[in-house]
Amino acid sequence: MSSDSPIIKSRAGELVADSVLVVFALFTVFPFLWVVWTALKPEHLALNPGATNFTPTLESFELMWNLVDAGSGGTREGAESTVDITRGGSPVHLYLFNTLFVAGAATLLSLAVGAFAAYSIARFDTGGMPLRVAFLLPILIWDALGIGNSRTAIVLAYMTFAIPFAVWFLTVFFEGFPEELEEAAMVDGDTRVRAVINIIVPNMKPAFFATGILIFIYSWNNFIFPFLLTNDESLRTMPVLVSTYVTSSDLLVSPMSAAIIVTVSPVLILAYFLGKFLIEGMNAQTGID
Numbered sequence: 001m002s003s004d005s006p007i008i009k010s011r012a013g014e015l016v017a018d019s020v021l022v023v024f025a026l027f028t029v030f031p032f033l034w035v036v037w038t039a040l041k042p043e044h045l046a047l048n049p050g051a052t053n054f055t056p057t058l059e060s061f062e063l064m065w066n067l068v069d070a071g072s073g074g075t076r077e078g079a080e081s082t083v084d085i086t087r088g089g090s091p092v093h094l095y096l097f098n099t100l101f102v103a104g105a106a107t108l109l110s111l112a113v114g115a116f117a118a119y120s121i122a123r124f125d126t127g128g129m130p131l132r133v134a135f136l137l138p139i140l141i142w143d144a145l146g147i148g149n150s151r152t153a154i155v156l157a158y159m160t161f162a163i164p165f166a167v168w169f170l171t172v173f174f175e176g177f178p179e180e181l182e183e184a185a186m187v188d189g190d191t192r193v194r195a196v197i198n199i200i201v202p203n204m205k206p207a208f209f210a211t212g213i214l215i216f217i218y219s220w221n222n223f224i225f226p227f228l229l230t231n232d233e234s235l236r237t238m239p240v241l242v243s244t245y246v247t248s249s250d251l252l253v254s255p256m257s258a259a260i261i262v263t264v265s266p267v268l269i270l271a272y273f274l275g276k277f278l279i280e281g282m283n284a285q286t287g288i289d
Contacts, residue, residue: 032264039257046253060254064245064262065092092241092262099237099263102151102226103219106158107212113159114166114211119196121167122174149230154237157225162215169214173207174200209277217267238263 038046040056043063147153177200185195201208223239230236242263245256271278 035257035260038253039261041254043252043254046257047251060258061262063252064255064258092259094234095236095238095241096262098151098226098235099220099239100266102154102158102237103216105151105155106162106219107216109155110159110162110166110215111208111212114163115170115201115208116196117163118167118170119174119200121171122177123179149232149235151235153229154226154235157229158219158222162218165218166211166215169211170204170207173204177203206277206280209274210280213270213274213278216270220267221263 039060040058041048041051041054042057042059045051045054046060147156181199182192182195185199186192190198221239222237223243226235226237226240227243230240238259242256242259245252245259
């Protein structure tokens with residue numbers, strides 16, 4: 001009996017661990033499932049959590065796609081009617097384009113700048129700058145160049161957070177890469193920059209994929225910068241669009257739920273198809289095979 005006790009304890013431990021993971025998964029997934037459930041309800045039942053006797057409808061997605069400024073125009077009638085609100089701003093696909101543009105640009109630029117900054121930290125005694133300077137410089141640049149209320153301003157704002165993350169994340173990989181390979185390339189006639197691009201970068205694809213995925217998700221989901229830095233609806237992103245369904249006089253739950261689904265779905269799809277690269281990058285950083 002005693003010989004079986006370690007096995008029993010091991011299985012009990014696995015059962016507890018699996019149970020905790022299941023509870024955590026349910027806790028994480030439930031809000032999204034609730035949003036999907038709400039988005040499939042007719043608008044007049046959206047705020048009724050006990051409503052189950054209804055025919056699922058895509059009306060919310062149609063409303064979400066047609067509404068652009070929930071605070072302007074139109075009417076909202078009785079409980080049994082649908083919402084009829086016209087919006088005077090930009091179409092939803094422009095919000096999607098803005099989100100993709102600023103997230104993609106911030107990701108690529110942050111990776112490019114962060115990679116060389118991380119390399120210099122790993123190879124040289126470069127020191128650094130006070131954190132407050134990193135926040136101050138973009139603001140001074142915006143004022144000097146007159147690029148406020150633009151996609152460029154949003155991209156730069158994202159980069160103030162994304163570049164430090166890329167530097168921190170990639171420095172570990174550069175520190176672990178053998179310097180002898182770089183030196184051999186430079187002996188063969190390559191410059192240091194070409195040695196980095198031709199020798200190190202191809203061997204760090206998992207690291208770049210992992211860093212890029214995390215930066216893209218952060219940029220895609222960011223609300224505060226597009227909200228604060230733009231006053232033109234044609235420049236705003238999907239997270240800002242979601243907030244427009246909450247007004248001082250009304251709460252458009254169904255179209256807001258549909259907008260949340262449209263906003264979150266690309267990130268979920270990205271994580272599903274590229275998740276293995278993220279795991280490989282994380283494992284490489286921690287040294288786990």
